[in-house]
Amino acid sequence: MQEAWEGFKEGIWTGEVDVRDFIQKNYTPYEGDESFLAGPTERTKELWGEVLDLLLKEREQGGVLDMDTKTVTGIVSHPAGYIDNAHREKETIVGLQTDKPLKRALHVNGGIRIACQAASQHGYKVDENVVERYTFERKTHNAGVFDVYTPEMRACRSAHIITGLPDGYGRGRIIGDYRRVALYGVDYLIKDKEAQKASTPTVMTADNIRDREELQEQIRALGELKMMAETYGFDISNPATNTQEAIRYITMKLDENERSTQIRLMKVKDMMLEEAHHYKEREAERGA
Numbered sequence: 326m327q328e329a330w331e332g333f334k335e336g337i338w339t340g341e342v343d344v345r346d347f348i349q350k351n352y353t354p355y356e357g358d359e360s361f362l363a364g365p366t367e368r369t370k371e372l373w374g375e376v377l378d379l380l381l382k383e384r385e386q387g388g389v390l391d392m393d394t395k396t397v398t399g400i401v402s403h404p405a406g407y408i409d410n411a412h413r414e415k416e417t418i419v420g421l422q423t424d425k426p427l428k429r430a431l432h433v434n435g436g437i438r439i440a441c442q443a444a445s446q447h448g449y450k451v452d453e454n455v456v457e458r459y460t461f462e463r464k465t466h467n468a469g470v471f472d473v474y475t476p477e478m479r480a481c482r483s484a485h486i487i488t489g490l491p492d493g494y495g496r497g498r499i500i501g502d503y504r505r506v507a508l509y510g511v512d513y514l515i516k517d518k519e520a521q522k523a524s525t526p527t528v529m530t531a532d533n534i535r536d537r538e539e540l541q542e543q544i545r546a547l548g549e550l551k552m553m554a555e556t557y558g559f560d561i562s563n564p565a566t567n568t569q570e571a572i573r574y575i576t577m578k579l580d581e582n583e584r585s586t587q588i589r590l591m592k593v594k595d596m597m598l599e600e601a602h603h604y605k606e607r608e609a610e611r612g613a
Contacts (some may be wrong), residue, residue: 403423
């Protein structure tokens with residue numbers, strides 16, 4: 326049993342990755358009120374004041390304060406970012422989408438065309454090298470989905486008879502259980518994924534090949550998550566030893582997921598605005 330787990334009740338979770346069993350064995354219901362809560366510290370008020378100022382500037386600029394147009398987002402795509410870069414010691418819970426607060430990330434896997442449209446509608450232009458790479462050298466999620474659509478599916482999509490299809494902005498994403506990082510540490514999770522990969526059948530069927538590739542992608546992502554934490558000066562190899570570490574571990578992973586979520590929401594908004602614009606044009610043509 327790991328040192329960080331001392332004081333907790335043992336169970337299935339100590340022998341394998343099972344967050345639910347840990348919770349069931351160790352949670353204690355709280356039936357009191359909110360009187361135990363403390364108000365924000367002066368440090369928190371100062372940081373939040375800076376964020377409010379940035380949010381105001383973002384609103385004044387039409388909803389986007391800054392946007393990355395050259396670096397495709399990823400777990401280790403950006404250096405450590407802070408709300409107040411000159412006073413990093415103020416931030417005990419760290420992690421931004423990019424290297425600056427409210428700077429939008431460049432997410433192209435939902436389709437390079439949509440990414441370019443989203444950027445242009447806010448006065449930005451995606452770097453030509455990125456456009457060329459994701460047009461001719463790399464297949465995006467969007468391109469892969471369109472490759473398997475039947476002609477009928479494409480026609481229904483274009484006519485807006487069927488909506489909610491998995492192209493455009495990456496529907497059907499798998500959301501990870503980020504609590505695992507705090508409870509087990511990245512090294513333990515990597516060993517678990519390596520064991521899963523080693524246990525897959527050796528006959529190279531399409532399903533087995535896909536399973537092995539996906540497990541390796543998960544192993545690679547966990548390694549990158551560890552690298553990302555190191556840029557902030559933290560080691561998440563082992564389980565969290567206190568509440569602050571646990572929150573920090575989970576927040577770092579949530580921030581990575583937030584990068585994709587924010588960009589997808591922006592794309593949805595831009596697509597809706599574009600569609601509304603085209604609708605008005607069609608109505609004007611009919612009236613003429």
